[in-house]
Amino acid sequence: MSERSVISVVDSVRILEGGGFPVRRPFPTQRLMQVDPFLLLDHLGPVTWGPGEGIGAPDHPHRGFETVTYLLSGGFQHKDSAGHAGKLAPGDVQWMTAGSGVVHSELPSDEFMRNGGVMHGFQIWVNLPARDKMIKPHYQEIPGTEIPQAISADGKVKVRVIAGESLGLSAVIKTRTPITFLHFTIQPGGELEQAVPAGYSALVYQISGEVQAGKEQKLVCEGQMARLGDGDVVRLAVASSDATLPADLLLLAGQPLNEPVARYGPFVMNTREEIEQAFGDYQSGHMGHIAS
Ligand code: MN
Numbered sequence: 499m500s501e502r503s504v505i506s507v508v509d510s511v512r513i514l515e516g517g518g519f520p521v522r523r524p525f526p527t528q529r530l531m532q533v534d535p536f537l538l539l540d541h542l543g544p545v546t547w548g549p550g551e552g553i554g555a556p557d558h559p560h561r562g563f564e565t566v567t568y569l570l571s572g573g574f575q576h577k578d579s580a581g582h583a584g585k586l587a588p589g590d591v592q593w594m595t596a597g598s599g600v601v602h603s604e605l606p607s608d609e610f611m612r613n614g615g616v617m618h619g620f621q622i623w624v625n626l627p628a629r630d631k632m633i634k635p636h637y638q639e640i641p642g643t644e645i646p647q648a649i650s651a652d653g654k655v656k657v658r659v660i661a662g663e664s665l666g667l668s669a670v671i672k673t674r675t676p677i678t679f680l681h682f683t684i685q686p687g688g689e690l691e692q693a694v695p696a697g698y699s700a701l702v703y704q705i706s707g708e709v710q711a712g713k714e715q716k717l718v719c720e721g722q723m724a725r726l727g728d729g730d731v732v733r734l735a736v737a738s739s740d741a742t743l744p745a746d747l748l749l750l751a752g753q754p755l756n757e758p759v760a761r762y763g764p765f766v767m768n769t770r771e772e773i774e775q776a777f778g779d780y781q782s783g784h785m786g787h788i789a790s
Pocket residue numbers: 555558560565602604
């Protein structure tokens with residue numbers, strides 16, 4: 499077994515996305531375009547909206563990759579050009595394979611707009627290999643109650659297994675290429691070693707609290723992302739001596755595609771010609787419209 503090191507700790511940039519909601523984004527930035535196969539990591543909020551104030555992302559297209567939405571607090575509703583619609587509650591995951599293209603809207607739920615509240619969650623973009631970029635759009639919508647959840651023997655580590663495997667549990671979500679997506683909550687004094695196959699890209703994103711990550715036990719704070727070097731196991735710990743709060747974090751890992759990336763806004767393909775084709779198909783209505 500070889501333990502992975504932290505090779506860099508990246509601060510998120512704070513920006514407004516969609517119709518103007520605040521996100522923290524460790525990538526893509528000018529300095530780091532992707533962590534192959536991951537194209538984007540957006541930490542939405544937590545942001546408190548009053549009644550009628552919630553902001554989402556009105557009608558927009560995607561082609562060539564997958565969008566994964568994981569909600570921690572609040573409520574979202576989505577609709578697409580194929581007539582698909584659904585809702586997301588806290589704990590729920592929507593894994594949308596955009597493939598050849600959808601036009602969709604991602605908006606605060608009617609109930610959230612009525613009552614206001616705290617919106618908090620994630621959107622992660624997972625690239626599709628060239629062979630899958632034009633497949634038929636597909637959804638996996640998993641309620642929080644069906645996301646496998648395990649607690650360590652000492653009770654100090656909780657994991658929600660969104661993709662991949664942890665603490666003896668396997669995810670219910672199926673991925674097109676090997677992906678690990680775990681949400682850990684580690685109490686002070688808790689630690690774990692998570693297997694991550696050698697050769698996978700891997701990162702830790704700190705949602706709240708602080709964690710000591712990797713072989714050198716490097717400190718990672720809220721809103722920071724640690725990129726991990728190669729190896730087959732990742733050590734995560736929260737020292738009881740200096741932490742009073744649990745650490746909440748995501749561990750993402752995946753087999754890199756090692757393919758050319760041509761990206762422009764909501765389209766991620768392999769060549770510039772394919773991006774132009776995507777724009778043409780969107781503008782001529784080939785990705786459809788959302789029925790009102
Ligand atoms: Mn979208």
